Amino acid sequence: MKINWKKGIFSNNYTFYSEGKEIGNLEDKVFSSTSSGLLLDEKLKFITKGFFNPTTNIIDSKTNKVIGNIAYNSLQSKAVATFNTETLVWKYENFWNSKWSFNQRQNKLITASVSTTEGRVECETDKTVYLLTALFINSYYNRMSIAILIAIFIPIWMASMN
Template sequence: MEKLSWTKEIFGSKLEISQGNEKIGSINWESMVSSKAQAIINGRLFTLNREFFLSKLEIYDSNGQSLLGTIMINFLNPRSDILINGKRFELEIKNFWQSKWSWKFDGVDIITYTSHEFITKDKGTIDLATPITDEVEILILLGLFVRNQFILLMLLALLVVLVVII
């Protein structure tokens, strides 16, 4: 089983992915609340996009600008599906705090994310139970992009609560 790590400043616009001490990828948003991001993993370039209300996420090949996959996120349902190259993958949020989530193929976890900290940084690990393929690279990026959307939603909800209280 291969293990990757990721880290992102809570109010930052860049997430980095590493394998051991080597940086293998990143996701760069235009700003902390931006709906678009540029991503790179193992030298491949991607564009990530979300709808304004955070529910529809898309990933494009940056070179050809072809749509590689779309996933609809329902914040009340911990499971979502995506079709990539004719294969169906399922994203499952494992707990209420979104500190553990995974991609499944044929009901088996193939990529598992764990968040380890949320005070000053959002960081964690990615456990791969499958070899890295084009599809796995896409899923790695989408899984982290989904996580960022959940964090934005949680920060927005906290801001609303604070405004109501004050």
């Protein structure tokens, strides 16, 4: 499956397309710990907890049950998602963070090329929960990058005002 996504430059809301048709979205609010996503018939909720060692519960919105979780390694820009007995690793594939993959053992199930406002994802699995989770992790790291930039530049800007 091949999916394209688009979003505004300052937006965290993604729209997913396949063959030019809208097939889902990811609503990822900046100052909220809850995000929701829809892809084909799969509707998930992502609830993130913690600051220094964050984790995210993946919840099936139809049953309201936790179906997986995500643990982040912020220093390495890597995340591990666990679904029952399945473990997948999300990681950047290049220095510029414009390519990432979601891997099960050594198999790349999902690969992506992304920019600030759009991306292209190729998926070697039919499990939409994996695809939606990988897209959420990408959004999570984008939000963290922006937060770090703000934390760095506000003191510099404040110091230059004096």
